[in-house]
Amino acid sequence: MIVEALGYDFFQNALIAGMLVSIASGIIGSLIVVNRMVFLAGGIAHTSYGGIGLAIYFGIPVFFGATLFSLAAAMLMAYITINNREKLDIYIGLVWSVGMAIGILFIDMTPGYNVDLMSYLFGSILAVSQEDIYYMSVLLVIILFSVFFFYKDLLAVSYDSEYAALRGVNVKFFYTFILMLSALSIVMAIKLVGLILVIALLTIPIYLAIKLSSSLAMMMFLSSLFSILFTFVGLFLSYKFDLTAGATIIMVGACVFIIFLIYEKISARYLNR
Amino acid sequence: MDAISIKNLTCFYDEQKVLEDINLDVKERDFLAIIGPNGGGKSTLLKTILGIITPKKGSIKVFGKENLKSLEMIGYVPQNTNINIDFPIRVIDVVMMGHVDTCSHQESVSKNKFFNIFSKPHEIQCALGSLKEVGMEAYAYKKIATLSGGQRQRVMIARALCSNPKILLLDEPTSNIDAEGQRSIYELLKKLNEHITIVVVSHDISVILEYANKVVHINKRLVFHDMQKNINKVTKHEGHFCEVELMQMLGSQK
Numbered sequence A: 001m002i003v004e005a006l007g008y009d010f011f012q013n014a015l016i017a018g019m020l021v022s023i024a025s026g027i028i029g030s031l032i033v034v035n036r037m038v039f040l041a042g043g044i045a046h047t048s049y050g051g052i053g054l055a056i057y058f059g060i061p062v063f064f065g066a067t068l069f070s071l072a073a074a075m076l077m078a079y080i081t082i083n084n085r086e087k088l089d090i091y092i093g094l095v096w097s098v099g100m101a102i103g104i105l106f107i108d109m110t111p112g113y114n115v116d117l118m119s120y121l122f123g124s125i126l127a128v129s130q131e132d133i134y135y136m137s138v139l140l141v142i143i144l145f146s147v148f149f150f151y152k153d154l155l156a157v158s159y160d161s162e163y164a165a166l167r168g169v170n171v172k173f174f175y176t177f178i179l180m181l182s183a184l185s186i187v188m189a190i191k192l193v194g195l196i197l198v199i200a201l202l203t204i205p206i207y208l209a210i211k212l213s214s215s216l217a218m219m220m221f222l223s224s225l226f227s228i229l230f231t232f233v234g235l236f237l238s239y240k241f242d243l244t245a246g247a248t249i250i251m252v253g254a255c256v257f258i259i260f261l262i263y264e265k266i267s268a269r270y271l272n273r
Numbered sequence B: 001m002d003a004i005s006i007k008n009l010t011c012f013y014d015e016q017k018v019l020e021d022i023n024l025d026v027k028e029r030d031f032l033a034i035i036g037p038n039g040g041g042k043s044t045l046l047k048t049i050l051g052i053i054t055p056k057k058g059s060i061k062v063f064g065k066e067n068l069k070s071l072e073m074i075g076y077v078p079q080n081t082n083i084n085i086d087f088p089i090r091v092i093d094v095v096m097m098g099h100v101d102t103c104s105h106q107e108s109v110s111k112n113k114f115f116n117i118f119s120k121p122h123e124i125q126c127a128l129g130s131l132k133e134v135g136m137e138a139y140a141y142k143k144i145a146t147l148s149g150g151q152r153q154r155v156m157i158a159r160a161l162c163s164n165p166k167i168l169l170l171d172e173p174t175s176n177i178d179a180e181g182q183r184s185i186y187e188l189l190k191k192l193n194e195h196i197t198i199v200v201v202s203h204d205i206s207v208i209l210e211y212a213n214k215v216v217h218i219n220k221r222l223v224f225h226d227m228q229k230n231i232n233k234v235t236k237h238e239g240h241f242c243e244v245e246l247m248q249m250l251g252s253q254k
Helices: A002-006 A011-035 A038-058 A062-083 A089-111 A119-124 A130-150 A151-159 A161-166 A172-192 A200-214 A216-241 A245-272 B044-048 B092-095 B122-135 B149-159 B177-191 B227-236 B241-252
Strands: B002-011 B016-026 B031-035 B057-062 B074-077 B167-171 B196-202 B214-219 B221-226
Touching: A002 A011, A002 A216, A011 A038, A011 A130, A011 A151, A011 A172, A011 A200, A011 A216, A011 B214, A038 A062, A038 A089, A038 A172, A062 A089, A062 A130, A119 A130, A130 A151, A151 A161, A151 A216, A151 B031, A161 B227, A172 A200, A172 A245, A200 A216, A200 A245, B002 B044, B016 B044, B016 B196, B016 B214, B016 B221, B031 B044, B044 B057, B044 B074, B044 B167, B044 B196, B074 B149, B092 B122, B092 B149, B122 B149, B122 B241, B149 B167, B149 B177, B167 B177, B177 B196
Parallel strands: B031 B196, B031 B214, B074 B167, B167 B196
Antiparallel strands: B002 B016, B002 B057, B214 B221
């Protein structure tokens, strides 16, 4: 069965794309989780739908449009969090839903046959093209390069931003930078699991990795590894049982996560006795 | 030369006057305790010395230099060291965050600030040295989450020491630590005081008075006490005493 699946071009593309997305979301998801930005990342993911709508209306490549729009959303989110700490949740919720509304309206206004909304909400990994893979590769290279280049600064800001500021690290800049990198990895992940499920991909593998890691770099590496594992298993299951790939991938992750939690509870109990 | 010299300092925090007309000289190798009520401006004073808060009026000189923005001369241990306990990071990596290249004796250290995912040998040596100073070198490669509150506080002191500072500022260093741990932190500070000037903001008045040689009380304004003159009164006192009693014993100028 597996051999048969591997014979198809679309399946090979899906595996490659899945791997690229997993590496990106493992690295950036780690930064998002340790900085407690999960809600912000969710906001960016949903706001990016506005970019998809605009791109379809103006006839530019959809993922390029989504990238630009979500980068702008990330900068807006950063600006809001830095300047309006008290009313944070209201503003984020506002950006979140307005972004989606813009997307829906522009798709309504687009004449002719309207694209399948569901594919952006829940992913369309089996429809990934060669061009998509090139585009994802470029985004992944940007992410890898940025994180490698600024590793110590990102670590310092994430661990103790007050102390980092004293050390002369530009905390606001790196805060914005982390959100912009999140936007890039979210755009990649939309193709795989869709913008609604993207949060699971940015958190489940990370929660598993955080317990097993003794450094941020190790956490990024393990998260990516878990993510690749979930993606591959999920893809094969979705092929075999004819299920939506994105949802299957998330459920595989969720199952492993639950098993891990149960194991942890039992072993903690056993050791404490 | 004075380690820290503060003249006519006035500070505002959101329109509100927090510090008013503060004058304070800290000599080299002093052990200064800053006490006072919550919201009295203790932390603000520390942050002004660190250059995080810009004073409205007056001047602060650290070893004769004004507007010191860097932490090269000053090591800082912030108040809340219980943040991010679950963060996956080893003790030595936390300590290395305090590293400034003045610590190293190598002059040829590359200025390459970026592509710094791997630490350089002299940074590791420096961090291990500071950990040894606080008696935590055995924990260098442990995860920070596995340490106790007192041990974590020692690591934060090691981080501050990593830049070879001449002055160490600590903001409530024992607020989350049990009595035993508190004493051992102060013993450590006493040892460090042999070569470093120490400034501690604290609520633990009864403990700190055994170690400090100067005490200032801050509640917007500053009252200075030289412990040398009053030390007998304080050390003869049994057990804990409250701030009011302390003020009486020290002969508060109010």
